[in-house]
Amino acid sequence: MGGAASGKALRSSTSPLRSHSAPATRNLEPLEAEDPGRMARQITVLITGAGSRGKTYAHYALCFPERMKVTGVADPRACARKELQEAHHIDESNVFDDWKDMAEREKFADAVIIATPDRLHKAPAVAFAQKGYHILLEKPMAVTPEDCKEIVLACKTYNCILSVGHVLRYHPASLKIKELLDAGLIGDVCHIQHLEPVGFWHFAHSFVRGNWRNEAESSFSLLAKSCHDIDLINFWMGGKRCLKISSFGHLSHFTKEHKPQGAASRCLDCPVEQNCPYSAQKIYLKVAEQGSFHWPVTVVCNDGNYDIEALTDALRHGPYGRCVYECDNDVVSNQVVNMEFEGGTTVAFTMVAFTERLGVRETTIYGTKGQLSCRGGGPVEVFDFLQRKKLTFQPEGVRSVVGCLSGHGGADYYLMKSFVSAVADNDPSLIHTGAEETLNSHLLVFEAERSRRENRVVFLET
Structure with a gap:
């Protein structure tokens, strides 16, 4: 060097x-001014896993509808499916509660975004590769070396573009x-x-x-x-x-050994909550009361109801309201x-x-x-x-990147831009995380x- x-x-x-x-200030330009009309064509994409990351990547289609269209979604949670379906106007026939049903269909999109839980990456990645879909796979690729290697082999065998979500x-x-x-x-x-x-x-x-x-x-x-x-x-x-x-x-x-004396099992019932920096009331409820129902509050309200009442109920009964010293x-x-x-x-x-x-x-x-x-x-x-x-x-x-694509300092946007361009132009060289x-x-x-x-x-x- x-x-x-x-x-x-x-x-x-x-x-x-x-x-x-x-040192100088970074030059920032509006996201809307970025590369207008450069894409060879609009690509169609399926979303497998409509959680936080799946919705984030799908949001690219709402920002740049001339470049990407979401045409199908699979998720076991009805509220997550419905939210993505309504946002992207997905036909009812292309909404699935199991990715396997989506993969069994004849290929009906250019690419698939796989944002299932970490341990559920390998099976859909291999199945969609076998169908000839190009794949954006949320990181990590898989949770064992053997599964990672199997995904790589499948994508090579079926000549699929693979981009893993190392957005940085x-x-x-x-x-x-x-x-x-x-x-x-x-x-x-x-x-x-x-x-x-x-x-x-x-x-x-x-x-x-x-x-x-x-x-x-x-x-x-x-x-x-x-x-x-x-x-x-x-x-x-x-x-x-x-x-x-x-x-x-x-x-x-x-750990349980560090639980403060007198603390309750749930933050909403805890008499010493005011002295705890990890209180769910501080992390979620106080933020929502100020009018912010963005991440991470949206993760807590996973039933699609984003209001104080639903959030309070989720903290009272769900995993995010637990004492951090009494979790598994x-x-x-x-x-x-x-x-x-x-x-x-x-x-x-x-x-x-x-x-x-x-x-x-x-x-x-x-x-x-x-x-x-x-x-x-x-x-x-x-x-x-x-x-x-x-x-x-x-x-x-x-x-300047705002909204859903601003994650990781805007790197979520740059990943999607590269992936969509690679699929539209059939140019794997645009992928940095193959x-x-x-x-x-x-x-x-x-x-x-x-x-x-x-x-x-x-x-x-x-």
Whole structure:
């Protein structure tokens, strides 16, 4: 990445590396102004799993109806099916309570978005691949290495475009980091330090009370929450292979031993709720009382009724109103992963629940000629050792993204844009998270978890 090659890369780049001597504000343009009419055609898409992620990806069709149309939905929950059906005007004949019935039909769309629970990814992915559908598969790809490999084989066998929902790879800031590294701007990469701050209330919502709280029902924390990040690290490292991996992590605080004296089993009945930062009243009810019925409140009101009465009833009787110290959660709340790549590059990744910010990732990359850092969606800052000054690079193509597609700093939008374009133009090169790339990074996640469980360094096969 360094030496004469880096100078050549800087000069020959078709997208010049523009910098400023001082940080500047990102250029934001309205989402509506993005690439009007560039698509070769409108594509049709089925939604399998109409939960939070399924609705998010489907929302692209409402923003850009000339590019994508949702023509079918499958979900075992009547309210989830109905909500998506009404939003997208789906014909009743294309509404299913079981994805298997949808897959048994003759192919009636270009692509399918699979956003079922983690443990239910493999079967629909293989079935729809066999029917010739292009597939957007929510991450993780699957919860075992064997299932991941079976999905990859099916997509290769039936010549399907596969895009896995590692949305961060599509964000302009992630791509700018990759561009700068490949250009050799900081020389040879010696070390990457990457942090994922989950957010104190977000962890309580998803990994203590929510769908990803229990490994037997979903998957382990590193796969469910941080396969994004291991994938990003692998992406930035290019073709270099990881040789060794180790990991440590534990479930901290959210256990019965830490339950405050006098606390009740449910937050609505708890006499010490005011002193608890993880109170469901604070996370959901107080927010709703201010008029916000967006995520995560919409997850709690899973019957489609979004009002204070329905929310209160859900907290009184449903899983999200439970005391965080009396749940059946067993996934780790803080974990570190250490890796060594070819050439001696080391990596330290940290996932931690107990943070103020939610998902505002921080990356610092140390090279022989400079240091690169990025927080959230950019800008990307580089300190040049030779010039002894800081350069600031603005990610290109950043748009202001609001509403459902604003998740992950707008990366949800960039993923959908790439997938829809790839299917419409029959151009798999537009996919950054295809079968092989995703399988490779998933295997690193599985090996890291093996290291944590077995308390040893794992040496990867050469």
